[in-house]
Amino acid sequence: MNMIFKDRFNNKVAIVTGAAQGIGKGVAERLAKEGAKTILVDRSDLVIEVTKSLQDQGLDALYVTADLETYEGFQKVVNETLKHAEHIDILINNVGGTIWAKPFEHYQEDEIIKEINRSLYPTIWGCRSVLQPMIANGGGVIINVSSIATRSINRVPYAAAKGGVNALTASLAFEQAPNNIRVVAIATGGTEAPERIIPRNENPMSEQEKVWYQQIVDQTRNSSLQKKYGTVEDQVSAILFVASDEAKFITGVTIPVSGGDLG
Template sequence: MIFQDRFKDKVAIVTGAAQGIGKGVAERLAKEGAKVILVDRADIVLQVTEELKTEGFDALAIQADLETFAGFEKVVAETLKAYQKIDILINNVGGTIWAKPFQHYKEDEIIKEINRSLFPTLWGCQSVLQPMIDNKGGVIINVSSIATRSINRVPYAAAKGGVNAITASLAFEQAANNIRVVAIATGGTEAPARIIPRNEKPMSAEEKIWYQEIVDQTRESTLQKKYGQIEDQVNAILFAASDEAKYITGVTIPVSGGDLG
């Protein structure tokens, strides 16, 4: 359901906006009145943004590597140049690259998982704080995961545990500045095949077995025994970012069919 003008005149940055949940969030924000900055390092973010602009929505594409502080500083600078303020940040970048028992991870793989699923959120939160303070408030939504209690993805779990900790601590620290910080812990979510996969190498036969174990465990851990839809995550993220949730901050909300992670 689209709420007309729920985000009218709000300036919202959405990271990982080229596909999946991020794309869904960016599209809905635009349709509900926001000026949307779609951020991704993939070229397809340009196409997604052009489609929104063709429909008459106010959208800006920025390509950046959000695993670096400089990448996020670029996003903030270009957003302020275009719109002079930042009201909302949706930290959506992240996702499991490998799926296997922890003893099979290599050192560089662990580092890449943390860089992918923790640092973009950390840099994002830090980069938007001063603009939000100058703007007398703002909302940060961190997309987390119930995989903090899962199998075959310990480094990813560690990263998302960090996201939850950032959410709680930053909300405590910034409440006096009228900045809310909320995490949405996504459960298993059905989505179209990624146009650009997180892992460029095809899975081996053994890795396919390990990945299927994640799928089976995720379904079994939910009360509803099924995956959700992208729309389920988008609905929760937009609610948390809206004024309807103005008395909610510092918490991680599971959207996972009853799996608390």
């Protein structure tokens, strides 16, 4: 059952990346229902349909399509947001996700680069792009969606990218605390989610890749004290709590939401 705190984000302007599906979609929907002017961002046009659904409910939602693997792409998001709102209060950096599942010796050079580009750079560019508007506004909140996969198997490049997200979170929070900007990471554990409409890897897995992926699933479940996967709503609730004023004394940390797996 979704717990909606109707007015928790009244008068807040929130950007959510990767908002077309999965955790990002859930976060954007809850933010809008809890009063935020919500900017849904994705490179897929699927984000238009999600935004229209919110608008049809009378909620304050806009979309921007952009490639967030580039600084220029994220600057477009910020510029479009500031056309429709006078400030930016919250950024949820949600873009990321492992593309391949296999032991590191089987990764090719271009695959490693693509993993880092997908799961590290959108968060770096997002943090950089919103800083000046947040500083000018007297503060803000940045939530970086990380992963417990920093201690995992068969996805080393992804683990390295999320380790970078955790370090970015700690260092940026240290630096920006005088500007009243909080920075927190949520390390998601194994999460049961609807099948992706647009898969991260366009090529179907080989039989060997299916075995390697199952090893990830088994290791993730076994590493959890609760021995299970969580739900999208588990992640959404944690992200929204940390983004809210209820968590105003929390910054500079990576919080695992993973049934006890510390990553």
